[in-house]
Amino acid sequence: MLLIVFLFALIFSSSSHAADFCVAKLKGAGSPAGYSCRMPSRVTVDDFVFTGLGVAGNTTNIINAAVTPAFVQQFPGVNGLGLSIARLDLAPAGVIPMHTHPGGSELLYVVEGKITAGFISSSANVVYVKTLGKGDVMVFPRGLLHFQVNAGENNAVGVVSFSDPDPGLQITDFAFFANDLSSELLEKTTFLDDAQVKKLKKVLGGTG
Structure with a gap:
């Protein structure tokens, strides 16, 4: 009898504390731990869908490039899941200047064109650079300086994923x-x- 009571208590405890997701409640400031969770009754399927990556960004600017992010602020469903995504558009001569993401590592997938990409190690300032073609993938470790440059004469497009919903x-x-x-x-x-x-x-x- 005691064993049965214990099993019921264990099942009830697990189900009452478990959560399948934590859709971001974007009102108010976030924190390194993420945003607070929206009430499940207020969550819809649209919170788990982002449609903006199919639209090219506006590259008419000083860097001839655009980033379309699907971070937690634009895509509340990724809150707490340890991932996010974005689209890169690089016009001819376009460049994503040297930058860092303090919150997560980055994975670049080249969808179209050629992109020269690289990063610099923090220990000995070793440079790792490669010109990537369609279908190639390159990873940039968390927090390291890195860049992307259009290496061709036509527009280049990439998709980048991150190991954090808000990589910074x-x-x-x-x-x-x-x-x-x-x-x-x-x-x-x-x-x-x-x-x-x-x-x-x-x-x-x-x-x-």
Whole structure:
């Protein structure tokens, strides 16, 4: 009898604490642990579907490239699942500048065109670069500086997946020159001269 009671208690405990998913409740700030869960009664199938990757991004900009993200903010169903996805569009001469994702590793799949991609190791600054063709895949370890450049004469398209629903993004050039950090400090910390720093600040919208 005690064994039966114990089994019922175990089953009830497991079912009451288990959750199949945690669709993000996007109102309010997220945290490193993710967003809080929406009530199951408010979840619909549309929370698990994202349709934006079939549309090319607008590459008319300074980098001739576009990223269409399906991170937790755009795709609430990935909250807590340890994954997300995005589309890369690179026009001729397009580039995704040197950047990092502090929250997750990245996997690039080339859908169309040629993309030269690479990353830099943190231990010895070793550079790993490869020109990828249609169907090729390359991985970029979490937190490492990496980039993608259109290596052909036509548009290139890639799909990137991440090991986190909100991998984060910091583009090095914008981090340096699209803020109000003084030119004097930038010159000292980057070894660039005053003219170069001010030129880059002007191009990228920085001040100081």
